[in-house]
Amino acid sequence: MNKAMLDLWVGFFVAIGLAALLFLAVKVGTMSSLSNADTYVLQARFDNIGGLKVRSPVKSAGVVVGRVSDIRFDPENYVALVSMQVDDRYQFPKDTSATINTQGLLGEQYVGFDPGGDTQMLKPGDSIRLTQSAVVLEKLISQFLFNKAAEEPATTKK
Amino acid sequence: MLTKLAAGLRLLGRSVTDRLWRLGFASRFLLATLLYSGMALRRFGLTIREIYFTGVLSLIIILVSGLFVGMVLGLQGYDTLQRFGSASALGTLVALSLVRELGPVVAALLFASRAGSAITAEIGLMKATEQLSAMEMMAVNPIARVVAPRFWAGVVSMPLLAALFSAMGIFGGYLVGVQLIGVDDGIFWSQMRSSVDFGDDIVNGVIKSAVFGVIVSWIAVFEGYDCEPTAEGVSGATTRTVVTSSLAILAADFMLTAFMFRGA
Numbered sequence: 001m002n003k004a005m006l007d008l009w010v011g012f013f014v015a016i017g018l019a020a021l022l023f024l025a026v027k028v029g030t031m032s033s034l035s036n037a038d039t040y041v042l043q044a045r046f047d048n049i050g051g052l053k054v055r056s057p058v059k060s061a062g063v064v065v066g067r068v069s070d071i072r073f074d075p076e077n078y079v080a081l082v083s084m085q086v087d088d089r090y091q092f093p094k095d096t097s098a099t100i101n102t103q104g105l106l107g108e109q110y111v112g113f114d115p116g117g118d119t120q121m122l123k124p125g126d127s128i129r130l131t132q133s134a135v136v137l138e139k140l141i142s143q144f145l146f147n148k149a150a151e152e153p154a155t156t157k158k
Numbered sequence: 159m160l161t162k163l164a165a166g167l168r169l170l171g172r173s174v175t176d177r178l179w180r181l182g183f184a185s186r187f188l189l190a191t192l193l194y195s196g197m198a199l200r201r202f203g204l205t206i207r208e209i210y211f212t213g214v215l216s217l218i219i220i221l222v223s224g225l226f227v228g229m230v231l232g233l234q235g236y237d238t239l240q241r242f243g244s245a246s247a248l249g250t251l252v253a254l255s256l257v258r259e260l261g262p263v264v265a266a267l268l269f270a271s272r273a274g275s276a277i278t279a280e281i282g283l284m285k286a287t288e289q290l291s292a293m294e295m296m297a298v299n300p301i302a303r304v305v306a307p308r309f310w311a312g313v314v315s316m317p318l319l320a321a322l323f324s325a326m327g328i329f330g331g332y333l334v335g336v337q338l339i340g341v342d343d344g345i346f347w348s349q350m351r352s353s354v355d356f357g358d359d360i361v362n363g364v365i366k367s368a369v370f371g372v373i374v375s376w377i378a379v380f381e382g383y384d385c386e387p388t389a390e391g392v393s394g395a396t397t398r399t400v401v402t403s404s405l406a407i408l409a410a411d412f413m414l415t416a417f418m419f420r421g422a
Binding site: 003006007009010012013014016017018020021023024025027028029 | 203206207209210213214217253257315317318319321322324325326328347350351354355356359360364
């Protein structure tokens, strides 16, 4: 095999190898969105965060507007302190409420923002006052069963 | 009785020190290869030639295996996922398992048996036919002239081959999942994109394959250089290359995975 042919083949090999890497980067994966965009931090306290994790999405009206950046236990109030990085392009009113929702029945959990009607906007570092904790499915089921069991004697008396 | 025991102990001791000695020699050899790799970079044509033999000639087996592994993942993944009503996660399953694990590991295993064994056999035969000694006589350092270009060719080829394997596998999964079974096209890609992260998954996969490239090339050139200069020695060295590098790849994969994907 002559040298030019060899170079050609190796060039072809390197080119399609790099093309495969590019395909993986562009088509298969996403650059961690918002990691280089400008963000500001909001905090919220939840009684129970369920299965929320760092890097879980923050959504408003179903659109991803940020990511959870830190989850900590607040030892003074015995609640969870969740820090979120929210995209600079989006501002939320002061009376926005944060809830922890689940995608589908068993899907991953995310923080949902429901904007209120206040004219003042949340500033970087602010805390969201109105929060609603995650729904823990097991608790719900046990409550339901408990109620059922309590009802049972009443119905048999009739 | 006692002499038999002593003989057994002596044998054990010798095999342990023998292994340790080989490990030390292999490390020294790697250091020498890195030290003398100036020539492989200056006369890049030598390395290009070796990339042709290790990389380009491994293309077919890597591409075809990648395609089939992806297609099997598509079939098996769909079969399991649809029991839980989440066939839409097929794209995620195929992409994550390929990019994180199967791409680098299977490509490295194939590379070890396709290219690593060839490198060992070639260097071993050069040693058996005293070509290496002849080079030394001509004041050409065989490590710089023969070993280093092959080593670097393996290191360069491996990440590219692993990326091709993953890309081909995802295409195979797409063929089976979307074209054959009928998972929705848009959902397949969008689910994949939303859960595969460039930094966490793809870059770590590339790092893995680069590490495997170093491991396989190192073992291949060392076994070739160290082999007994006989026909038997060469065949034994070739076998050892495949066995040792396969085990080393899997062990290294476990360690790298433990570091990289410990979960958030």
